[in-house]
Amino acid sequence: MSGSPSMPDSHTSLSPLKLIGLVVLFIALALLPFVWGNRFYISLITEIMIYGLLAMSLDVLLGYTGLLSFMHNAYLGIGAYVVGLFLIHVSPTSLWLACLVGVVFTGLVALPVGWIQVRTGGLAFALLTLAFGMMFYTIVWKWYGLTGGDDGLMGVPSPDIQLFGWSVGNTGNPAHMYLLTLFVVAIALILTRRIISSPFGAVLEAIRENEERAAFVGINVRRYKLFGWMLACVLAGTAGALYILCKGYIGPVTMSAFAGAGVLMMVLLGGLGTLWGPIVGAGIFIYIQDYISTMTEHWEIFLGIVVIFLVLFMPTGFVGLGNFFKRLRKD
Amino acid sequence: MATNRLCIEFEKTGLRSIIGPNGAGKTTFINIITGRIPASSGKVHFQGAEITNKPTHELVKLGICRTFQITSIFNNLTVFENVRIAKQANSGGSLRIFSTKKSLKKVACDTWVILERLGLKDLAGLPAKNMSYGDQRILEVAIALAGDPEILFLDEPTAGMSPAETKHISDLIKGLSKEISIVLVEHDMDMVMRISDKITVLHYGSIIAEGAPEEIRTNQLVREAYLGKDT
Incomplete structure (x- = not known):
């Protein structure tokens, strides 16, 4: 190692081969609705991508900053309700403005909550996320006049998708909504990966590894935990905006603690600290849920068994499966 | 363990060791200075400014760095x-x-x-x-050094190390003490006597002796604290 030594980082940049593979995958996904007319599955994949974005945002918190949020779905819910209410009451056609308002509002709610939560760590932090999440759930559930309470928010209009003054589609069309979601999630994934690989990402990882040591190398731990929290919540709010546009409806169940546990399972199923793992996890989770629920309404039992199996035999999730096979071959 | 009316002044460079029997308050003392536990009374000054109970990360920015008795990496x-x-x-x-x-x-x-x-x-x-x-203990020092310390607190850096590793790290510490101020908490008396410029002896949270290694070696109070009064 003479001259300019290489950097012994634990994550390296993508190899050209992987990069080409990802571009091909993206193009294939973008072409999918044109060759496959099944509206049901196109919508299902859209939902997978939206929950994938939510699970990825939880991974920023759990896998990179080491903070557990039991009810990250609350911030998807806030984003979704605000976008829905904006489209219903303010302007039924302003798609981008509605999304902007929804994401900014989610951030504004997350800021004071985060400010309180980062004063703690570990279990106390996790319990606070549960407490705040339950609070938001109850507000949405009980505020019948605004949110529709138990019935949920119905009749959300489907705005046109405007790009540079041109209307390129409508969110009510499953294929158009699929493409919009694909682009937004892909951009979010690229940006998040970029942020995680930045010096800022290194700070988050140091906090995850050893909070006390991080403070003793000069890191303002609370401040960076808050930044990590805000990033995760803004991404969740973005997923919420896509959610309401895709479904045209949201009910309080989406913001329940039960749904929150589901998001956590997606992250664990896919693999912590990988960003794309949780997206895969969301796919597995939603597919199992959809498939099994056609046979029995007790699909949670089956999913529970899958999760128990995973935790016992594949603690690093599906992402860890690759390494597992590599080890097998070596032996 | 509490510390009681301690008054220590550290030099700009040099190696100061803090020794004392178990429970003398050595680690507590540096925990208070480096902001790991709050001081209930008393004051800490650094380069003319008061720094009592400042947040840890601000102390590090001022140049107050430390290592831990139990490896923290x-x-x-x-x-x-x-x-x-x-x-x-x-x-x-x-x-x-x-x-x-x-x-x-x-x-x-x-x-x-x-x-x-x-x-x-x-x-x-x-x-x-x-x-x-042993390498982890050295990494611990490396992390602390990366904070560009003006004063570096080392809490038992050689605990659990082999004689060869101890030698390596004590040479390193001695070298560093020519550039910055080092405060060493250590149980290895041979090492302390060999490399310290000045030694402070704590007992029940108070200073019972302070001086060069030769003075400490012959100090009657120190002998009593370590070995009991009868000897």
Whole structure:
């Protein structure tokens, strides 16, 4: 190692081969609705991508900053309700403005909550996320006049998708909504990966590894935990905006603690600290849920068994499966 | 363990050891100065300004760094990353969210200098958790050094080390003490007597003696504290 030594980082940049593979995958996904007319599955994949974005945002918190949020779905819910209410009451056609308002509002709610939560760590932090999440759930559930309470928010209009003054589609069309979601999630994934690989990402990882040591190398731990929290919540709010546009409806169940546990399972199923793992996890989770629920309404039992199996035999999730096979071959 | 009416002044450079029987309050004392536990009374001054109960990360920025008795490193990061994050935290750039980690060239350079100096260069790519215990103790010092300390507190850096490793680290500490102020808490008396410029002896949270190693060696109070009154 003479001259300019290489950097012994634990994550390296993508190899050209992987990069080409990802571009091909993206193009294939973008072409999918044109060759496959099944509206049901196109919508299902859209939902997978939206929950994938939510699970990825939880991974920023759990896998990179080491903070557990039991009810990250609350911030998807806030984003979704605000976008829905904006489209219903303010302007039924302003798609981008509605999304902007929804994401900014989610951030504004997350800021004071985060400010309180980062004063703690570990279990106390996790319990606070549960407490705040339950609070938001109850507000949405009980505020019948605004949110529709138990019935949920119905009749959300489907705005046109405007790009540079041109209307390129409508969110009510499953294929158009699929493409919009694909682009937004892909951009979010690229940006998040970029942020995680930045010096800022290194700070988050140091906090995850050893909070006390991080403070003793000069890191303002609370401040960076808050930044990590805000990033995760803004991404969740973005997923919420896509959610309401895709479904045209949201009910309080989406913001329940039960749904929150589901998001956590997606992250664990896919693999912590990988960003794309949780997206895969969301796919597995939603597919199992959809498939099994056609046979029995007790699909949670089956999913529970899958999760128990995973935790016992594949603690690093599906992402860890690759390494597992590599080890097998070596032996 | 509490400390009681301690008054110590540290020099700009040199090696000051703090010794004392178990429970004398040595670690408590440096915990208070470095902001790990709050001081219930008393004052800490640094370079003319009061720093009592300031947040830890601000103390580090002022140049007050430390190591821990129980190894405290970033286990799943590589040796290089362990030192780099400490360097980065004190050089700025932590908010550059769209740059790559490599873009902080100066940080990387300084990191290599520290790794080279402490003999950790060949281990740079190794996850810290896979290092030997002795190497982890050295990494602990490397992380503290990356904070550009003006004063460095070392809490039993040689605890559990082999004689060869102890020799390596004590030479290193002695070398550092020519540039910065080192405060050493240590149980290894041979090492303390050999490398200290000045020794402070604590007993039940109070100072019972202070001076050069020869003075401490012959001090009657110190002998009593360690061995009991009868001897």
